[in-house]
Amino acid sequence: MATLTFPIPRPIHPTGVWGWITTIDHKRIGILYGITAFVLFLTGGIEALLIRVQLAAPDQDIVTPEVFNQLFTMHGTTMIFLAIMPMGAAFFNFIIPLQIGARDVAFPRLNAFSYWTFLAGALMLKLSWVLGAAPNAGWFAYSPLTGLAANPGHGVDYWIVSLMLLGIASLAAGFNFLVTIVNMRAPGMSLMRMPIFTWMTLLTAILIVLAFPVITVALIELMFDRTFGTNFFVVSAGGNPILWQHLFWVFGHPEVYILILPAMGIVAEIIPTFSKKPLFGYPVVVLSGVTISFLGWMVWSHHMFTVGLGPVANSVFTVTTLIIAIPTGVKIFNWLGTMWKGSILLNTPMLFALGFVGMFTIGGLSGVMHASAASDAQQQDTYFIVAHIHYVLFGGAIFGLMAGIYYWIPKVTGRMFNEAVGKFNFWLLFIGMNIAFFPMHFTGLDGMPRRIYTYSSEMGWSFWNGVSTVGAFLVAVSMLIFVYNIAKCWLRGEPAGDDPWDARTLEWSIPSPPPEYNFVEIPVVQDRDDWWAQKRRQVRRAVPVAGGSEDGVEHSIHMPQASYWPFLVSIGLFIGAYGLIFNFAVAALGGVLAMISTYAWSFEPVNEPEETPSH
Amino acid sequence: MEQAIPPAAHGAEHEATTTGLNHRKLLMWAFLGSDCLFFAALIASYLVYKGRSVVGPFPQDVFDIPVTSVSTFVLLISSMSMVLAYSALTRGSLKVFRIWILSTALMGMTFLAFQVFEFRTFATHKIEVECAGLEVQELTAIEQKVAEGCAAGVEKVVEQHGLTPKTNLFGSTFFTLTGFHGAHVTIGVIWLLSLFLYSFRRGGVTPERHLDVDLAALYWHFVDVVWIVIFTVVYLFGVFEGFQ
Numbered sequence: 133m134a135t136l137t138f139p140i141p142r143p144i145h146p147t148g149v150w151g152w153i154t155t156i157d158h159k160r161i162g163i164l165y166g167i168t169a170f171v172l173f174l175t176g177g178i179e180a181l182l183i184r185v186q187l188a189a190p191d192q193d194i195v196t197p198e199v200f201n202q203l204f205t206m207h208g209t210t211m212i213f214l215a216i217m218p219m220g221a222a223f224f225n226f227i228i229p230l231q232i233g234a235r236d237v238a239f240p241r242l243n244a245f246s247y248w249t250f251l252a253g254a255l256m257l258k259l260s261w262v263l264g265a266a267p268n269a270g271w272f273a274y275s276p277l278t279g280l281a282a283n284p285g286h287g288v289d290y291w292i293v294s295l296m297l298l299g300i301a302s303l304a305a306g307f308n309f310l311v312t313i314v315n316m317r318a319p320g321m322s323l324m325r326m327p328i329f330t331w332m333t334l335l336t337a338i339l340i341v342l343a344f345p346v347i348t349v350a351l352i353e354l355m356f357d358r359t360f361g362t363n364f365f366v367v368s369a370g371g372n373p374i375l376w377q378h379l380f381w382v383f384g385h386p387e388v389y390i391l392i393l394p395a396m397g398i399v400a401e402i403i404p405t406f407s408k409k410p411l412f413g414y415p416v417v418v419l420s421g422v423t424i425s426f427l428g429w430m431v432w433s434h435h436m437f438t439v440g441l442g443p444v445a446n447s448v449f450t451v452t453t454l455i456i457a458i459p460t461g462v463k464i465f466n467w468l469g470t471m472w473k474g475s476i477l478l479n480t481p482m483l484f485a486l487g488f489v490g491m492f493t494i495g496g497l498s499g500v501m502h503a504s505a506a507s508d509a510q511q512q513d514t515y516f517i518v519a520h521i522h523y524v525l526f527g528g529a530i531f532g533l534m535a536g537i538y539y540w541i542p543k544v545t546g547r548m549f550n551e552a553v554g555k556f557n558f559w560l561l562f563i564g565m566n567i568a569f570f571p572m573h574f575t576g577l578d579g580m581p582r583r584i585y586t587y588s589s590e591m592g593w594s595f596w597n598g599v600s601t602v603g604a605f606l607v608a609v610s611m612l613i614f615v616y617n618i619a620k621c622w623l624r625g626e627p628a629g630d631d632p633w634d635a636r637t638l639e640w641s642i643p644s645p646p647p648e649y650n651f652v653e654i655p656v657v658q659d660r661d662d663w664w665a666q667k668r669r670q671v672r673r674a675v676p677v678a679g680g681s682e683d684g685v686e687h688s689i690h691m692p693q694a695s696y697w698p699f700l701v702s703i704g705l706f707i708g709a710y711g712l713i714f715n716f717a718v719a720a721l722g723g724v725l726a727m728i729s730t731y732a733w734s735f736e737p738v739n740e741p742e743e744t745p746s747h
Numbered sequence: 748m749e750q751a752i753p754p755a756a757h758g759a760e761h762e763a764t765t766t767g768l769n770h771r772k773l774l775m776w777a778f779l780g781s782d783c784l785f786f787a788a789l790i791a792s793y794l795v796y797k798g799r800s801v802v803g804p805f806p807q808d809v810f811d812i813p814v815t816s817v818s819t820f821v822l823l824i825s826s827m828s829m830v831l832a833y834s835a836l837t838r839g840s841l842k843v844f845r846i847w848i849l850s851t852a853l854m855g856m857t858f859l860a861f862q863v864f865e866f867r868t869f870a871t872h873k874i875e876v877e878c879a880g881l882e883v884q885e886l887t888a889i890e891q892k893v894a895e896g897c898a899a900g901v902e903k904v905v906e907q908h909g910l911t912p913k914t915n916l917f918g919s920t921f922f923t924l925t926g927f928h929g930a931h932v933t934i935g936v937i938w939l940l941s942l943f944l945y946s947f948r949r950g951g952v953t954p955e956r957h958l959d960v961d962l963a964a965l966y967w968h969f970v971d972v973v974w975i976v977i978f979t980v981v982y983l984f985g986v987f988e989g990f991q
Contacts, residue, residue: 311777362913364920
């Protein structure tokens with residue numbers, strides 16, 4: 133096999149920090165994603181606490197209005213793009229290859245590229261606090277707030293380029309998991325035998341692949357307006373700010389399902405395991421997921437009911453939005469049906485999963501309320517919407533992801549967390565979040581607009597805002613407990629064993645933590661809950677690896693080798709993105725680095741020739 | 748075709764797959780699906796703003812359909828030579844492969860040269876008004892403005908009213924859409940030239956590794972198909988009456 137040689141030798145068995153930088157092992161990348169996303173989640177939490185402190189009482193000026201605008205913009209962008217999405221990606225990375233019986237993802241180096249580009253985008257956004265000014269136009273950055281006239285600083289530019297980087301990272305991951313799930317399933321794992329989390333990940337990957345190009349175009353148009361003087365959103369030239377809203381929400385509503393489908397998948401893994409019953413109505417759950425992903429493209433204008441699109445548009449989008457509540461409701465009944473007459477074990481992951489079901493249902497109900505255009509006219513841009521989004525994304529997505537962390541941390545670390553601390557963590561979080569977010573329904577219906585930096589004491593919103601702030605701090609405390617519990621589990625938890633939950637899916641059939649190659653033998657799947665079935669019948673089915681006995685088999689498994697090119701491409705993109713804001717020469721430099729590294733990557737074989745078996 | 752390759756020949760990427768499709772081929776199709784949405788959003792932006800420009804030049808002022816037809820023809824023919832290149836490679840004729848892949852790249856470059864020429868022409872677009880027998884009602888708004896320069900003894904007024912991305916909505920949407928298509932063609936040309944050069948390396952491009960060329964061909968055909976849409980929606984609909 134011919135290869136071009138490059139001056140720097142390839143890292144064959146790197147260790148230490150260099151090992152993490154060049155790793156292409158999906159499990160290590162998953163851990164990197166998880167830890168990075170959680171740290172960023174904490175920074176978004178600090179921003180939220182500052183918002184809550186400012187709003188705790190009327191007429192306060194702890195932060196200036198300008199900083200307040202930056203806080204809510206950064207909080208929203210951070211939580212959606214830097215916390216929930218990458219936490220989902222952490223699960224995709226760690227769990228999906230294990231659930232489908234594969235040794236890695238389809239494109240291991242592309243996977244490393246996704247992580248490093250995500251980190252580049254995250255750093256770019258967060259650095260805006262230090263390097264100049266943070267963006268201040270809200271997480272959906274409506275035009276004309278983002279135009280040069282209203283927003284001459286560089287905050288919006290940072291927001292644009294970091295979202296572009298994050299989009300590239302998400303697209304790369306979306307392609308990778310789409311191909312991995314479609315093409316790398318163990319023998320016998322037909323689509324309708326796939327674990328439900330794998331199904332939801334497949335749907336999420338499809339949504340990412342189709343939704344992110346649209347926001348990319350919107351970002352390009354905005355960037356061209358600001359940098360090259362084009363007229364896309366310039367009203368005096370005939371431009372229409374509503375175009376931004378359409379492009380943003382055509383992406384933005386599928387994005388909502390990109391955030392929630394992985395959490396739904398996690399919960400649908402946990403509830404059957406701890407109810408000791410298979411998932412009730414598995415085909416219906418799959419079909420609901422598919423329906424949600426499809427209908428998710430037809431509801432975007434419900435974010436724009438008060439824009440004035442006219443009664444026909446408002447009616448159509450009211451109907452489609454009400455329809456999408458049906459498959460969502462079906463899923464909730466599937467989870468309830470799974471628990472019906474099951475022998476339920478109420479441990480920490482199960483509590484979080486049940487918390488998800490309850491809180492997501494509340495968020496779903498308020499969602500149905502503003503699905504109606506007439507009712508939404510009262511609720512648009514009030515704290516009622518803030519309450520809704522936090523019930524679906526905090527009570528929903530975050531609870532689901534935390535349930536997943538508690539459920540799979542024994543697999544990731546090989547160690548068990550403290551169950552008592554975990555339960556305390558759950559109850560404090562559950563109570564804290566309801567104290568923080570439920571009062572927002574009241575203040576919202578009372579007319580309190582979102583995104584105001586303070587309010588007069590005469591408005592009558594003081595009491596419930598104070599309550600919300602108390603709740604926010606309870607949430608913060610319980611997050612610290614969570615960090616303590618997970619860190620302690622990782623460092624000195626009791627050994628967990630390979631299958632502590634008597635679980636159903638293939639990742640529990642291998643050691644904890646899994647070896648680098650995951651499966652010594654590729655499993656052969658004959659059932660939907662295959663690992664359960666294998667345990668009940670006391671048979672293990674697998675395809676033995678060609679060549680070598682059981683003992684020597686580990687040496688005959690050839691895993692893809694580490695590579696630093698993905699890391700270098702991401703650095704090139706980071707420099708290029710920074711240059712797009714300030715200096716096109718710097719942008720060109722970054723582009724050249726990215727291009728050279730891409731070339732080197734293309735010509736680098738998955739394994740060095742001398743390592744591949746001779747043929 | 749895929750089954751003919753020994754599975755161990757090219758490392759882990761050629762392992763047996765669930766669908767029988769190669770991972771990279773599936774990736775390319777997924778990418779093209781994604782790219783469809785990218786161009787769809789750009790074309791949608793163009794159509795939303797069609798006829799909304801406050802000042803000229805407008806499509807019918809600048810478009811030169813015969814010239815663009817030539818470049819369109821060249822790009823479409825390049826798809827055929829791409830097919831011939833791939834076919835030559837799978838039949839094991841590396842020399843013929845080189846001829847066709849190079850001519851594909853050259854045709855791509857010809858298209859790009861036309862695009863550069865077109866952008867320059869638009870940017871320096873001039874408006875001429877004959878002052879003799881002036882019928883103000885028959886002039887477009889921008890021509891009327893130019894005609895204000897007609898004074899006694901002046902036969903003809905010429906003013907430069909170039910179209911740039913800054914000029915109006917038409918300029919913004921047109922240059923962004925066709926510019927990103929041009930960027931796609933540029934990447935394709937670099938890819939084809941890389942394959943051409945790599946084919947001189949022993950074992951670089953071989954019939955067994957035809958997938959390397961197949962993927963480039965898929966991309967190239969896609970870029971062509973997108974141009975058919977752009978040429979129809981932007982150029983033809985922009986000029987012919989009834990579509991305006």
